[in-house]
Amino acid sequence: MKLFRVVKPGFFTTVQDLGRHGFLRYGVPLSGAMDEFSLRLANMLVQNNPKDACFEITLNGPELEALGDTDIAITGGDISPKVNGQEVDMWKTLKISEGDIISFGKVRSGCRAYLSVRGGVNVPSVLGSRSTYVRCEIGGIQGRQLKAGDFIEGFDSAKPLDFKLSLPEVFIPEFTDEAHVEVVLGPQLWCFTEKGVETFLSNAYTVSLEADRMGYRLEGPTIEHKAYGDMISDAILPGAVQVPPNGRPIVTMQDAQTTGGYAKIAAVVTSDLYVLGQAEPRDRVFFHSVSLQKAHSRYLEYKKRFEIIEGELQRQAC
Amino acid sequence: MPLGDQALVVEFGNVISPEVNSRVHALHDAVSKAKLWGVGECVPTYRSLLITYDPIKISYENLVSAINNLEKSLDRYISKSARRKAVIPVVYGGEFGPDLPFVSQYHSLEENDVVRIHSEHEYMVYMIGFIAGFPYLGELPDEIATPRLESPRIRVPEGSVGIAEKQTGIYPREAPGGWRIIGRTPIRLFDPSWQQPALLQPSDLVKFKPVSTTEFQQICVAVSQGNFDPFAEE
Numbered sequence: 001m002k003l004f005r006v007v008k009p010g011f012f013t014t015v016q017d018l019g020r021h022g023f024l025r026y027g028v029p030l031s032g033a034m035d036e037f038s039l040r041l042a043n044m045l046v047q048n049n050p051k052d053a054c055f056e057i058t059l060n061g062p063e064l065e066a067l068g069d070t071d072i073a074i075t076g077g078d079i080s081p082k083v084n085g086q087e088v089d090m091w092k093t094l095k096i097s098e099g100d101i102i103s104f105g106k107v108r109s110g111c112r113a114y115l116s117v118r119g120g121v122n123v124p125s126v127l128g129s130r131s132t133y134v135r136c137e138i139g140g141i142q143g144r145q146l147k148a149g150d151f152i153e154g155f156d157s158a159k160p161l162d163f164k165l166s167l168p169e170v171f172i173p174e175f176t177d178e179a180h181v182e183v184v185l186g187p188q189l190w191c192f193t194e195k196g197v198e199t200f201l202s203n204a205y206t207v208s209l210e211a212d213r214m215g216y217r218l219e220g221p222t223i224e225h226k227a228y229g230d231m232i233s234d235a236i237l238p239g240a241v242q243v244p245p246n247g248r249p250i251v252t253m254q255d256a257q258t259t260g261g262y263a264k265i266a267a268v269v270t271s272d273l274y275v276l277g278q279a280e281p282r283d284r285v286f287f288h289s290v291s292l293q294k295a296h297s298r299y300l301e302y303k304k305r306f307e308i309i310e311g312e313l314q315r316q317a318c
Numbered sequence: 319m320p321l322g323d324q325a326l327v328v329e330f331g332n333v334i335s336p337e338v339n340s341r342v343h344a345l346h347d348a349v350s351k352a353k354l355w356g357v358g359e360c361v362p363t364y365r366s367l368l369i370t371y372d373p374i375k376i377s378y379e380n381l382v383s384a385i386n387n388l389e390k391s392l393d394r395y396i397s398k399s400a401r402r403k404a405v406i407p408v409v410y411g412g413e414f415g416p417d418l419p420f421v422s423q424y425h426s427l428e429e430n431d432v433v434r435i436h437s438e439h440e441y442m443v444y445m446i447g448f449i450a451g452f453p454y455l456g457e458l459p460d461e462i463a464t465p466r467l468e469s470p471r472i473r474v475p476e477g478s479v480g481i482a483e484k485q486t487g488i489y490p491r492e493a494p495g496g497w498r499i500i501g502r503t504p505i506r507l508f509d510p511s512w513q514q515p516a517l518l519q520p521s522d523l524v525k526f527k528p529v530s531t532t533e534f535q536q537i538c539v540a541v542s543q544g545n546f547d548p549f550a551e552e
Contacts, residue, residue, distance in 0.1 A: 025361050027508075136450050184323055
């Protein structure tokens with residue numbers, strides 16, 4: 001079932017889901033949504049399965065023509081979503097009819113919006129995920145970003161909803177140009193001087209222009225190493241903060257390669273990773289150290305938040 | 319040592335050596351077989367093993383003590399593990415191996431000697447990384463160990479076999495890279511349609527076999543028909 005025709009692709013629009021798990025040891029990155037929170041919410045607002053695939057829209061949005069009636073939801077960064085030229089609400093179920101044009105305008109907050117469609121985007125699952133990994137040309141639409149003229153398929157089994165859902169305002173995240181994220185220090189803390197760690201935790205780091213789905217190079221005060229910044233390569237995960245010999249940190253993100261040779265001073269906690277996923281060049285990032293125990297209770301809170309939201313949406317659906 | 323809130327890294331010293339790497343693979347084996355509830359995936363590298371976990375299902379402390387217990391019986395896994403052996407056909411030199419002349423000059427060897435040394439030695443897959451399916455193989459004999467290019471190439475073709483210091487590796491697809499390229503293999507190293515997407519896995523043993531360009535073409539055909547198994551030859 002054809003859902004949309006891509007009139008304009010936007011700057012960088014890809015299909016993403018919760019990522020490709022279980023293949024790190026073969027060098028296959030996780031991929032998946034940079035802002036997992038918003039992806040999950042986009043799916044929940046059209047009563048999809050959590051594993052369904054959505055569009056991740058970066059900065060300059062696409063223009064899509066609907067080829068049938070369906071439900072969508074738009075979450076994440078605010079890039080002025082419109083239907084037929086009229087601005088529409090985010091974080092809500094939207095009814096779409098055949099011929100409607102979905103488009104985007106200027107960036108108001110964050111930098112990545114998520115567009116879900118009832119039943120999920122229908123592209124082949126590769127190694128258990130529909131996420132696009134452009135560097136290896138796997139997942140999504142032929143392993144690449146959207147281009148004009150693409151047809152987007154849905155699932156025939158997905159029937160439009162006979163109700164609309166809306167996320168209560170208290171749960172809507174605010175994405176500002178200052179990202180505060182918690183980190184667990186280590187695992188190679190021994191590579192850094194006390195002063196180096198202090199510098200890392202007490203200064204703002206600015207996202208440079210070299211920022212994409214693989215990672216962000218950050219600019220700011222130089223982090224002092226003990227002896228050297230190079231070590232024997234080992235595994236890295238999204239959120240790991242590597243510090244090369246030049247002392248300027250790099251945060252690895254969803255499409256990062258699975259191994260790296262720079263010392264890792266810390267890693268961003270899972271419950272804050274989505275905040276970082278909305279950071280764009282020139283935004284400032286502040287790192288706050290927490291204990292592992294605290295990070296785990298944060299994660300539990302993060303998971304509970306989805307349960308509470310799910311309960312509220314079920315109440316609305318009745 | 320924790321890496322964030324959902325992974326930990328077990329380090330085995332700070333050297334690249336077959337002994338240390340064997341212990342990494344043994345622990346990987348042991349952890350996989352233990353099937354601990356809440357443990358996700360493992361990523362073995364030169365001298366460390368990354369283990370992901372769900373902190374809601376297993377606490378960090380319990381995971382660490384389970385790993386400590388497994389480490390006590392590690393020798394059992396080292397001796398038990400029957401390694402897979404692959405033979406990788408390679409056309410050395412010429413347009414497929416543009417850096418073979420440099421490597422031989424660097425060591426004052428004949429090109430034939432470099433090929434002989436490279437293909438006589440048996441390597442272990444220390445880890446897979448950099449790009450999907452890229453095997454880091456060691457240990458390369460000192461006689462042909464060569465530093466990386468000073469400035470990396472923008473494009474290294476798929477199948478290229480390279481040398482970097484005391485390691486050798488194979489590019490599973492075209493990519494930028496700074497390894498000294500001495501040859502090319504016609505076999506596929508990565509295919510997302512395979513159940514195990516990479517041909518080689520950490521701890522496999524690998525030998526290279528010099529072939530002619532004619533054989534290269536024949537193997538290319540066999541590979542495209544799915545009739546070539548590098549693990550069958552021995």
